[in-house]
Amino acid sequence: MLSRKRNLIPxxxxxxxxxxxxTAEWWLPVSPSVMDSGLRLMAPSSENWFGTDHFGRDLFGQTIVAARVSxxxxxxxxxxxTVLGTITGLLAGYYKRLDSIIMRIIDGMLAFPSLLLALALVAALGGxxxxxxxxxxxSFWPVITRVVRSSxxxxxxxxxxxxxxxSGVKDPVILARYILPNILSPIIVQGTFIFARSILAEAALxxxxxxxxxxxxxxxxxxxxSQIYIxxxxxxxxxxxxxxxxxxxxLNLLGDGLRDAFDPYAKGKKKARKRLFKQKKQYAS
Amino acid sequence: MLEINNLKAYIDTPDGIVKAVDGVSFSIKAGETIGIVGESGSGKSVLAHSLMQLNPKPPVFYPQGEILFEGKNLLQLKEKELRKIRGNEIAMVYQDPMSSLNPVLKIGDQLMEAILTHNPMTKSEARQRAIELLTDVGIPDPKKRLNAYPHQFSGGMRQRVLIAIALACNPKVLIADEPTTALDVTIQAQILELMKRIQEKYGTAIIIISHDLGVIAQMAEKVLVMYSGRIVEKGNVEEIFYQTAMPYTWSLLRSLPRIDSEAHERLLSIEGQPPNLMNPPSGCNFHPRCPFATEQCKLVDPELTERSADHAAACILSEAEFEEAKKRIETKDQERGQGHD
Structure with a gap:
């Protein structure tokens, strides 16, 4: 999958x-937490690559360190x-009786926009x-549950x-060895997208x-x-x-790449298209 | 050893109850082979799945009958006890070898799983047994092949592996649901040959389900002919093929292509479709399609009656009447010309 440039770059x-x-602490030239009232809101320079904030702190360092939480x-x-969604999805998909119970709860949760649900929960729990x-x-595991259940x-x-x-194999073994390995690819792809969406959601919150x-x-x-200084x-x-x-x-590109890599048809189509293109060229010349 | 008494398996659908298996009785002894024939939708597969209690419940339910396996009624056993029987005492070989193996597990792992599920063994012992089984079913270089994945095998090889898995615990009964339908003819012959050899070696009872009368003729000693969920004729192979006593069986046999037929001869078919099992026709289920049907057939639902020892058929025509009717139809066909329209 990584052999393709489009997947390698992300x-x-x-x-x-x-x-x-x-490793930010070891290599950052300017510490991101040091305040300097003389350097407030400075434009990017050779010293502060991304400029400084309203306390005079280095923005490059802050941006890099901020990636940790994200x-x-x-x-x-x-x-x-993914783990929760896989478990509930497996149970819902495999046992008919559990299906209606689990899926009604999931449907109820999916009825809220995920960001709104997260907002309400954080407001209740504290930030x-x-x-x-x-x-x-x-707010995201219902999405996985749906995908897993349908697979x-x-x-x-x-x-x-x-x-x-x-041949008398027990249900847990069937779920773990016969079903789960065969539905891993959509789970992994969906997991990557959840990764991206939760970074976005955290920033929004x-x-x-x-x-x-x-x-x-x-x-x-x-x-x-930064709002007021925009x-x-x-x-x-x-x-x-x-x-x-x-x-x-x-992350989204990576997810796309993973999906293509897992989906034999997508790959085949692309190759087939390329082949067709080559043939057309040959005939044209 | 396995005895089925008046088994009924109905399917509860939103549109009504489908009588997929409607009062079937037969029994099988060790080392015996029974063939079950019938067209699509005649209830063969539901019957086979009933024997292992693998029909999804609901919608399938069993209003009547019993499946006695060594004295135990499988219909009343708990799931846990059933699991001990499945694969261990009664095993099954499926129709489509391409989708019957888990693509992400190695052949060896799947074989060993079947072995270890029912036998307390160490892994290396199970491995040894797996190699034995693969040798038994004629897979060359079994030691190396244990580490292969299903996609590295051809259809015939996969069917061999499936048979090996089914034999993993020396089952007493082997149910083969259309074991050769997905294979080409030469491989078909090899697989049937293999099943016969295995039967001789282990004394397994085999129930072979097929719509291919050739397969049945080659394999089975006794034959059950199924039509719309019922057995309409049963007997020894010779009796079924040469002393047919039921119009449906006769029509089935007549629709087989013959090697000595003229080049331009049309194949004969049975007119119409299998009956809707939700509301079957009145009287005999076969009468709308039966070339011998009389007014009587619309009223009377014939029971399975003995014609000779071990040979029974469900038809109101007596042997003499049936012979006469057959002749009438055959001469009519000939009058219409060689064409058999």
Whole structure:
């Protein structure tokens, strides 16, 4: 999958961002937490690459460090909602009786726009990284449940599942060894998209002031603080914004790439199209 | 060993109750082979699945009858006890070898799973047994093949693996639901040959379900002919094929292409469609399609009656009447010319 350039670039970007944010303390030229009243709202320069904020802190460092919370929230939410969604989806898809119970609850949760649901939950629980993770997991796992359930319904009717039942294999084993491995690809793809969506959601919640505590730098918090300076110091908003866009774009491209890699038809189509194109060229010349 | 008494399996659908299996009785002894024939929708597969209690419940329910396996009525066993029987005592080989193996597990893992589910063994013992089984079903280089994935096997090879899986625990009964339908003729012959050899080696009772009369003739000793959920004729192969006593069986046999037929001869078919099992026709289920049908047939639903020892048919015509009617139709066909329209 990584052999294709379109997939390699977002992958490399995400890895670089991850490594950079983890090791930020060691290599950042200017510490992002040092305030300097003489350097307030300075434009980007060779010293402060992304400029400075209203306390005179270095914005480049802040943007890099802020990626920690975004990636942490994104990854944890993606992981938790995938695990939860897979379990509920497997149960709902496999056991007819549980299906109607689980799916009605899921339908009820899906009736709320996910951001609104997360907003209400964070408002109720209070803003902190843990609570954001809980709220976002809660609003995203129904999506996974739906995807998993529909895949299970499909795979369940294939004869090898019945054949396994015929040879007396127990239900948990059938679920774990015969059904789950055969539906992994849509789960992984959906998980990547959840990753991207929860980074966006975390930024939105922080921007709205119900997210992570303002003392912790996150892209959403930075955007929120920068609002009033947008005409005075546009770089304050632009750089965190660009990072959000790039990260989400990279994750979505990665998800697309994964989907193509898992879907034999998509690959075949592309190759077939290329072949057709070549033939046309040959005939034209 | 396996005895089915007046088994009924109905399907509860939103439009009404479908009588998929409607009062079927037969029994099978160790080492015996029974063939079940019938066209699509005659209830063969529902019957086969009933024997293993694999029909989804609901919508399928069993209003009457019993399936006695070594004295135990399978209809009354709990799921846990059934699991001990499935694969261990009664095993099944499926129609489509292409989709009956899990594509993400190695052949060896799937074989060992079947072995370990029912036998307390170590992994290496199970591995040994798996190699034995693959050798038994004629897969070359079994040790190496254990690590292969299903997609690396051809259809015939996969069917061999499936048979190996079915044999994993030395089952007493093997149900083969159209085991050769998806295979080409040469492979078909090999697989049937293999099943016969296995039967001789282990004394397995085989129930073979097919719509291919050739397969049945080659494999089975006894034949059950099913039509709209019922057995309409049963007997030994010779009796079924040479002393047919039921118009449906006769029509089935007549619709077979013959190797000695003229090049331009049309194939004969049975007119019409199998009856709607939700509201079957009055009287004999076959009368709307039966070339011998009389007014009487619309009223009387014939029971399965003995014609000779072990040979029974469900038709109101006596043997003499049936012979006469057959002759009449055959001469009519000939009068209409060689064409058999």
């Amino acid at each position: 992958f490399v970007f995400l890895i670089l961002l991850f490594v950079a944010t983890i 990636l942490l929230v994104g990854f944890t939410v993606a992981l938790l909602s 902190s990284v843990t609570n954001i993770i809980i709220a976002l997991t809660f 299970v319904l499909q795979v369940k009717t294939i004869q090898y599942v019945e054949a396994a039942k015929t 922080s921007f709205l002031g119900v997210g992570v505590e303002p003392s912790i730098p996150t892209w959403g918090n930075m955007l929120q603080e 005409t005075l110091a546009p770089w304050f908003s632009i750089f965190p914004g660009i990072f959000i866009v790039m990260t989400v774009l990279a």
